[in-house]
Amino acid sequence: MDTNTLSHNLIMTGQACFTPNYQPQGIVLERGLGAQVWDLEGRAYIDFGAGIAVSALGHQDPDLIAALQAQLTKIWHTSNLYYTEPAIRLAAELVQTSFAERVFFCNSGAEANEAAIKLARRYASEHLAPEQRQIVTFLGGFHGRTLATVTATAQPKYHSGFEPLPGGFRYCAFNDFAAAERAIDGQACAVLVEPIQGEGGIVPAQPGFLQHLRECCDRVGALLMVDEIQSGMGRTGRLFAHEWESGLTPDVMTLAKGLGGGMPIGAMLVGSKAAEILKLGSHGSTFGGNPLACAVARAVLRKVNDPHMLQHIRYQGEQLRLALESINAELGVFQTIRGQGLMLGAQLAKTYHGQIARLLEYCRHQGVLVLQAGTDVVRLVPPLTINSSELTMGIERLDQALRVFAVETR
Numbered sequence: 001m002d003t004n005t006l007s008h009n010l011i012m013t014g015q016a017c018f019t020p021n022y023q024p025q026g027i028v029l030e031r032g033l034g035a036q037v038w039d040l041e042g043r044a045y046i047d048f049g050a051g052i053a054v055s056a057l058g059h060q061d062p063d064l065i066a067a068l069q070a071q072l073t074k075i076w077h078t079s080n081l082y083y084t085e086p087a088i089r090l091a092a093e094l095v096q097t098s099f100a101e102r103v104f105f106c107n108s109g110a111e112a113n114e115a116a117i118k119l120a121r122r123y124a125s126e127h128l129a130p131e132q133r134q135i136v137t138f139l140g141g142f143h144g145r146t147l148a149t150v151t152a153t154a155q156p157k158y159h160s161g162f163e164p165l166p167g168g169f170r171y172c173a174f175n176d177f178a179a180a181e182r183a184i185d186g187q188a189c190a191v192l193v194e195p196i197q198g199e200g201g202i203v204p205a206q207p208g209f210l211q212h213l214r215e216c217c218d219r220v221g222a223l224l225m226v227d228e229i230q231s232g233m234g235r236t237g238r239l240f241a242h243e244w245e246s247g248l249t250p251d252v253m254t255l256a257k258g259l260g261g262g263m264p265i266g267a268m269l270v271g272s273k274a275a276e277i278l279k280l281g282s283h284g285s286t287f288g289g290n291p292l293a294c295a296v297a298r299a300v301l302r303k304v305n306d307p308h309m310l311q312h313i314r315y316q317g318e319q320l321r322l323a324l325e326s327i328n329a330e331l332g333v334f335q336t337i338r339g340q341g342l343m344l345g346a347q348l349a350k351t352y353h354g355q356i357a358r359l360l361e362y363c364r365h366q367g368v369l370v371l372q373a374g375t376d377v378v379r380l381v382p383p384l385t386i387n388s389s390e391l392t393m394g395i396e397r398l399d400q401a402l403r404v405f406a407v408e409t410r
């Protein structure tokens with residue numbers, strides 16, 4: 001990179017001042033429009049990452065801007081000592097569009113899962129036997145970085161050096177029906193599961209697995225809690241990914257990421273069984289239900305929960321999958337392509353394992369931003385609103401990057 005640029009100087013400052021827990025790619029993003037973003041040097045990129053599946057309606061969606069602007073000149077913050085209209089209306093709309101009866105708002109995915117974990121323990125303390133306090137989660141899953149949610153995340157690499165971790169979590173193999181039956185025993189009070197494991201490598205629950213968990217939970221009185229922080233809000237072509245499993249009703253669902261379309265917001269939605277558990281004073285968040293975030297989230301929900309939009313997501317997801325399959329038929333760089341809607345993962349073939357960082361860099365040089373998931377999976381989670389010309393442009397650039405990668409990595 002040219003060392004005299006503003007980007008270079010900013011990046012050097014960032015590297016000196018941020019705690020070193022991130023390693024951003026060497027560009028400074030300045031603005032976005034639709035499914036494109038531009039860096040400070042004016043270079044354009046097709047955004048197949050959407051800020052890790054957050055910018056559901058792309059960048060600068062006019063309805064989100066209007067919703068934010070309308071709220072900006074009213075009130076920004078009140079705390080939960082007072083009611084505000086955006087939070088009330090958003091909660092009511094989430095209740096109307098899901099199995100839930102009540103909603104708790106917070107600011108991130110980890111906080112939503114933290115709330116779910118606390119709710120499960122309170123539920124157990126009121127309704128279950130004293131030995132029934134274990135929360136079952138799945139190998140390869142991801143639930144956040146707070147101490148409780150990182151413990152729920154059954155991946156040792158996230159735990160290392162943070163011990164002692166909170167107790168009361170039990171890990172089970174994902175998609176293993178028999179193991180789940182054994183794990184959800186008389187000591188389990190809840191199960192926390194992603195319908196499609198996102199960070200873990202875009203690994204969908206097998207058909208019937210969530211229903212099986214529902215039955216195991218019912219046998220012992222445990223809560224079924226679905227983490228839809230990444231898979232929810234239309235990402236898979238249904239409003240919530242668990243809806244692909246017909247007739248399934250969870251007890252709790254957590255949302256964040258796409259819910260705010262770029263505004264920080266998380267939510268825990270609770271069905272009838274546990275709706276009354278979080279009693280006065282038992283949990284809270286100063287910023288939770290922030291009117292700016294809720295006003296924008298209402299617009300996101302309205303736009304995503306539209307049959308045409310959900311159809312668009314399924315259609316564009318299919319186009320992207322077909323394009324990946326056709327590129328792969330020629331180059332053979334992937335061993336599997338999986339996922340649903342616009343939540344797709346392409347696992348690199350064995351010869352390319354360990355090389356994904358290079359691929360991400362080639363993609364960026366070609367003008368397309370993609371993400372990593374798991375160790376060797378390319379994750380594609382573009383804005384749900386991506387149009388056909390943006391999609392085609394992104395695919396062409398990805399194709400170019402993969403060609404260079406295949407030749408240079410051999």
Ligand SMILES: Cc1ncc(COP(=O)(O)O)c(C=O)c1O
Binds near residue numbers: 109198228229230256
């Ligand atoms: C399924 C899932 N749960 C929880 C989280 C944590 O969300 P946040 O980073 O907003 O705390 C993530 C983030 O990647 C996620 O994908």
